[in-house]
Amino acid sequence: MNKYLKSYLISWIGGKRLLRKTIDPLIPSDIKSYIEPFGGGGWVLFYKDKWADVEVYNDLDDRLVNLFRIVKHHPDELIKEFRYQLASRKLFQEALESICYTDIQRASKFFYLIMRSFGSKGETFGAVKKSGGGATPSQQNILERINIIHKRLDKVLIENLDFEKLINQYDHERAFFYCDPPYTSGEGYKTTSTKAFEHERLRDCLKNIKGRFLLSYDDSPKVRELYKDFEMIEAQRQNGINGKNPKNKVYKELLIGNYDIK
Ligand SMILES: C[S@@+](CC[C@H](N)C(=O)[O-])C[C@H]1O[C@@H](n2cnc3c(N)ncnc32)[C@H](O)[C@@H]1O
Numbered sequence: 352m353n354k355y356l357k358s359y360l361i362s363w364i365g366g367k368r369l370l371r372k373t374i375d376p377l378i379p380s381d382i383k384s385y386i387e388p389f390g391g392g393g394w395v396l397f398y399k400d401k402w403a404d405v406e407v408y409n410d411l412d413d414r415l416v417n418l419f420r421i422v423k424h425h426p427d428e429l430i431k432e433f434r435y436q437l438a439s440r441k442l443f444q445e446a447l448e449s450i451c452y453t454d455i456q457r458a459s460k461f462f463y464l465i466m467r468s469f470g471s472k473g474e475t476f477g478a479v480k481k482s483g484g485g486a487t488p489s490q491q492n493i494l495e496r497i498n499i500i501h502k503r504l505d506k507v508l509i510e511n512l513d514f515e516k517l518i519n520q521y522d523h524e525r526a527f528f529y530c531d532p533p534y535t536s537g538e539g540y541k542t543t544s545t546k547a548f549e550h551e552r553l554r555d556c557l558k559n560i561k562g563r564f565l566l567s568y569d570d571s572p573k574v575r576e577l578y579k580d581f582e583m584i585e586a587q588r589q590n591g592i593n594g595k596n597p598k599n600k601v602y603k604e605l606l607i608g609n610y611d612i613k
Pocket of ligand 1: 363364365366367368388389390391392393394395409410411412512513514515531532533534540541548
């Protein structure tokens with residue numbers, strides 16, 4: 352396969368592209384369901400062709416959920432809509448100001464703004480001066496990726512719930528939750544919730560589940576304190592957006608589980 356067609360759809364703030372290889376061997380093989388309450392760009396989900404018989408993608412951001420639903424159910428219409436949305440500062444500005452009437456148009460606009468923006472934030476056009484990247488990934492590869500993720504989502508359930516409702520809904524003894532919540536420091540996400548993310552509520556919810564969970568978080572005193580009764584291991588990755596630059600610092604993360612992860 353063309354190396355630019357790896358199994359993913361979009362970059363996402365806090366996306367686990369650089370941690371997938373570390374996370375993969377920690378996911379148990381005897382699970383009956385694999386659930387991502389904080390799906391984002393779905394980097395871990397898409398890393399494998401299948402994690403379990405039942406797979407669930409969830410996020411509270413309805414723009415993401417709409418995009419993945421459209422990729423799952425209407426890939427050809429999305430491709431038609433997106434085909435001539437080329438990388439250009441003018442088109443980017445027009446897309447920012449455009450009004451959408453259908454879910455397919457909404458998905459196409461969101462996808463375009465994420466693909467062609469600086470840091471995948473969907474806010475400003477991501478111009479690049481030297482090497483590839485930024486706003487200039489190949490249009491052909493983007494269209495082919497829609498088809499790849501369309502096939503991958505065939506049996507994946509897509510939900511748009513708050514994590515607590517989702518976890519309670521899908522919990523059972525052989526369930527596995529890979530949780531990648533917003534970090535205790537850093538960016539907020541544009542979800543439908545007006546409240547700041549409640550880290551204690553997540554801990555209280557996870558502490559009582561019947562299934563297993565693996566959690567990735569920023570390595571902070573708050574997280575260490577919240578999960579002091581659980582197993583944790585340290586992991587490191589290059590800092591996101593400018594990770595290729597050796598001057599950028601390494602980012603420390605924690606992987607936490609309610610089963611033997613060491
Ligand atoms: C760190 S990102 C997940 C990144 C993802 N693992 C990836 O690889 O792209 C956290 C996600 O949690 C979502 N989120 C925030 N609050 C939430 C809530 N209360 N319930 C469910 N999802 C939530 C955000 O919309 C965001 O996409």
